[in-house]
Amino acid sequence: MIVVKDLMQKNYTYYLTQPMGKNFRGDFSPDLTPAQMLTLGVFGGKYMTDCGEEFPAEWFENASLCHESHDPELNYFKINASKPLSYWREKGWIHEEDPRGWFQWYCRYYMGRRHEDDDRQINRWKAIKRRMS
Secondary structure, eight states: OOOEEEESSSEEEOOOOOTTTTTTTTTTSSSSHHHHHHHHTTGGOTTTTTTTTTTTTTHHHTTTOOOOSOOOSSTTTTSSSOOOOHHHHHHTOBBBTTOOOOHHHHHHHHTTTTOOOTHHHHHHHHHEEEHOO
16 A cells, blocks of 8 residues: 655555556557656646655666756656646546556556546546557
8 A cells, every 4th residue: 555645645645456567558658668758858847846655766877867947958858748737637648546647547557557648547548659659
């Protein structure tokens, strides 16, 4: 059981039912792990700076993070590749149990949580992959 205590969730709990990084749904094969994405400065380094207790410490060892603010220079491509959380909320893309959005869902999925929102999130990922190919 994981108990979440960060700035956006207090005492949210979930269970890991699969081994970390294993047993993904057959049509879901992400190219990068959460640790790799954090190292590449996903979301300008601001994302999940208060989540160190929930996820493995090694995910944060080489992460490009900025606790103070979003910094596009931390992004691997040196661009602002993020939309504000308000945009994601307006689109209806945020599930209440993953208030930070897709990447938080993915980190928890990668850890081994399986959730009622998995189908929707995986289908969104598949749609983006199709558009990129």
